[in-house]
Amino acid sequence: MSVKWRRYVRLDEPLYTKPFFVFASLAGIAFLLGFYRELTGLGYVTGLNDGYSWGLFKNWNVTALTALGSGGYAVAILTWLFGERKFHPIMRTALLTSFLGYGTGMLCLGFDVGRPWNFLHFNNPRNWNSHSVLAEVAICMTAYIIFALDVENMPPFLERMYQSQDPRKSQLAMKIFYAIRATYPFFVALAFLLPTMHQASLGELMFLAGPRVHPLWQTARLPLLYLLMAYILGLACVLMVLLLSNMVWNFGWDFDILNQLTKLMGRLTAAWLAIQYADLAYRHVIGLVFKFDFYSLWFLVQTFLLLVPALLLWFRPLRNRPGTLFVLTFFLSIGGIIYRFTPTTIAFFPLGDYRYFPSVAEILMSIGFTSFAVTLFLIAVKKFAILPAAAGKAVAGAAVQPFDTL
Amino acid sequence: MDVNRRDILKGLIGGTAIAGVVASAIPAASSETEVAAQADAVGLLYDATKCIGCRACMPACQNANGLTPDRGNSGGLYMQPEALNAHTKNLIKLYVADDGHERSFMKQQCMHCIDPACVSGCPMNALHKEPMGVVGWNGSLCIGCRYCQIACPFNVPKFEWDQVNPKIVKCELCRHIVGKTESQPACTKVCPTHAVIYGKRSELLAEAHRRISEHPGQYFEDRVYGEFEGGGTQCLVLSRVDFSHLGLPKLGKESGPAQVRYVSNFIYRGFLTPIVLYGGLAGVMSYRWKHHLIHSESPEHHEGDLPEATTQEEKQV
Numbered sequence: 201m202s203v204k205w206r207r208y209v210r211l212d213e214p215l216y217t218k219p220f221f222v223f224a225s226l227a228g229i230a231f232l233l234g235f236y237r238e239l240t241g242l243g244y245v246t247g248l249n250d251g252y253s254w255g256l257f258k259n260w261n262v263t264a265l266t267a268l269g270s271g272g273y274a275v276a277i278l279t280w281l282f283g284e285r286k287f288h289p290i291m292r293t294a295l296l297t298s299f300l301g302y303g304t305g306m307l308c309l310g311f312d313v314g315r316p317w318n319f320l321h322f323n324n325p326r327n328w329n330s331h332s333v334l335a336e337v338a339i340c341m342t343a344y345i346i347f348a349l350d351v352e353n354m355p356p357f358l359e360r361m362y363q364s365q366d367p368r369k370s371q372l373a374m375k376i377f378y379a380i381r382a383t384y385p386f387f388v389a390l391a392f393l394l395p396t397m398h399q400a401s402l403g404e405l406m407f408l409a410g411p412r413v414h415p416l417w418q419t420a421r422l423p424l425l426y427l428l429m430a431y432i433l434g435l436a437c438v439l440m441v442l443l444l445s446n447m448v449w450n451f452g453w454d455f456d457i458l459n460q461l462t463k464l465m466g467r468l469t470a471a472w473l474a475i476q477y478a479d480l481a482y483r484h485v486i487g488l489v490f491k492f493d494f495y496s497l498w499f500l501v502q503t504f505l506l507l508v509p510a511l512l513l514w515f516r517p518l519r520n521r522p523g524t525l526f527v528l529t530f531f532l533s534i535g536g537i538i539y540r541f542t543p544t545t546i547a548f549f550p551l552g553d554y555r556y557f558p559s560v561a562e563i564l565m566s567i568g569f570t571s572f573a574v575t576l577f578l579i580a581v582k583k584f585a586i587l588p589a590a591a592g593k594a595v596a597g598a599a600v601q602p603f604d605t606l
Numbered sequence: 607m608d609v610n611r612r613d614i615l616k617g618l619i620g621g622t623a624i625a626g627v628v629a630s631a632i633p634a635a636s637s638e639t640e641v642a643a644q645a646d647a648v649g650l651l652y653d654a655t656k657c658i659g660c661r662a663c664m665p666a667c668q669n670a671n672g673l674t675p676d677r678g679n680s681g682g683l684y685m686q687p688e689a690l691n692a693h694t695k696n697l698i699k700l701y702v703a704d705d706g707h708e709r710s711f712m713k714q715q716c717m718h719c720i721d722p723a724c725v726s727g728c729p730m731n732a733l734h735k736e737p738m739g740v741v742g743w744n745g746s747l748c749i750g751c752r753y754c755q756i757a758c759p760f761n762v763p764k765f766e767w768d769q770v771n772p773k774i775v776k777c778e779l780c781r782h783i784v785g786k787t788e789s790q791p792a793c794t795k796v797c798p799t800h801a802v803i804y805g806k807r808s809e810l811l812a813e814a815h816r817r818i819s820e821h822p823g824q825y826f827e828d829r830v831y832g833e834f835e836g837g838g839t840q841c842l843v844l845s846r847v848d849f850s851h852l853g854l855p856k857l858g859k860e861s862g863p864a865q866v867r868y869v870s871n872f873i874y875r876g877f878l879t880p881i882v883l884y885g886g887l888a889g890v891m892s893y894r895w896k897h898h899l900i901h902s903e904s905p906e907h908h909e910g911d912l913p914e915a916t917t918q919e920e921k922q923v
Contacts, residue, residue, distance in 0.1 A: 240770060241770050244768065250689070253752040280894050312751045314748075318732075334729045368751075385894075390884070407862075407869060408756075408866045410862040
């Protein structure tokens, strides 16, 4: 039974539940290990080595989580550029996943770099290497968090500030809100431009490695493929967050919105695969796909994980069953995440006798920083009006005017 | 509303088309992104046919650079590095073919590329080109991102994984002593057979070609590795055996950074693309925003909103 989601409610649920403590403890472990890493060195915590110098942190916490965190970017494009007003109710959810994905990714990156204190020199633009793709990624991601995601995620907080008993606080909240309201289009335009740039550049990073990446993945079209995959994974993440939240807190199924997101995600995935295979054909390496060696099989697994859900999601009955929809979206995003993992590790030639598998501490840190995002999400949806809900759902509070315009 | 939407789409398509025409008017040929060697570029010429594998250059390198010996799996008795690592900037290895006949030594170290991938990738210019083309590392700018390790086609830069204050370790052609207390790097100074010599790249290249023409057929494919590979390197290698057996990758004439610059120029068009894109997006957004505010702040929009009666406070009443 489909309902129509209204915008933004604060869930009427207890915050301190068992899952909350599990995620919070995992996050705590990650911070402790991170602290230990700062006192010892990367070699004591991670399985990284001179052949595979980028591993789980870069693959999962940075490249995969920022792709999954592109939901705010993808949904904002639908709502604002294509004028699909019906997506407004899921806007705050999408923007929150973006903020948490990017925020915890950058946090983990802070532990991954060997000499983090030298980030201070990043404040001086004269130190930027204008030819460095990595410099561009770092600058654009930081700018995206500071100038776009922070501003876009402000309204729920301002709203709570406005509702406080202190009239000065209320006034201040209103003032800040109207400042944002007056300049919002320029921030959102930045929120379109910066991810476009850094998601494309994330792909271009591995282009510099040239022959060190297997030809099935190494292509000059990496920027395009990475950018499109960010849209796909961003939509998938928003979908999965909405589906899971709804299964847990039961705020009604708006199949109109879910259907549209799914359809778009599936079609983008099909287009993405078409582009990837066209590029292989253009570079005359398509034969490598059917060589049935390790790389070819890995490539086919990735294609299978993307293609099968994308095709199945074409059928309306499958899209209208939340459980099935979740499973298919999950497998599709695994395919996309595998793609993001591959060029830096799995299809990367270390040039020497090197092996890499993440160490236990590394995996715990990686999971922990992701759990930190989940913990913050649980706090956010119970303390602030973030999620959409069907009319009539018992909630702790709803977005108030004029904050609910954002 | 629908008419407006169509207008916007038309505007968007039109704008993109104009941007595309403007963008394609600026040529970006990959030959234009290539870099030539500096006139004063220095380097090494390693002739594997002259190397006797005495490894004298290895401790000399470590002494000159203040590196501690890498005892690896040797039980602490010998310096026994298996590969270049945080203790080893210079390593002599032996290649023996499976049939046991063909064999050759190989000196592994930084090749000091003319257009180095590490320098191109380094976000903060910690890795940079020194006056004579030497690729140097500046620890006060390095953030330890290790992109140089990913980018280097020879897998040369090494990282101190066990240090709180880790450094990137690679050959810098003894730039801290050459021209000051020494006239050449430690490895060339001690080499008893002059298998590795130091000098200007142009002179080393001439010397390499002289040896090839003097001994036709002695050197693999009668060519110098590093003359063109990856845009050219300042350290050159001569060998009897196939270069790929010595761990020297097959690289095209175009350097990795030149290809990246080509792709970047194609996308960015000298930062024109982001500016045009931002202008277009801000324009569309301003229009959308105005309409969104009119629509969402109107009283009709709030009819049928979540009834306040469902909030917690009133439920308790």
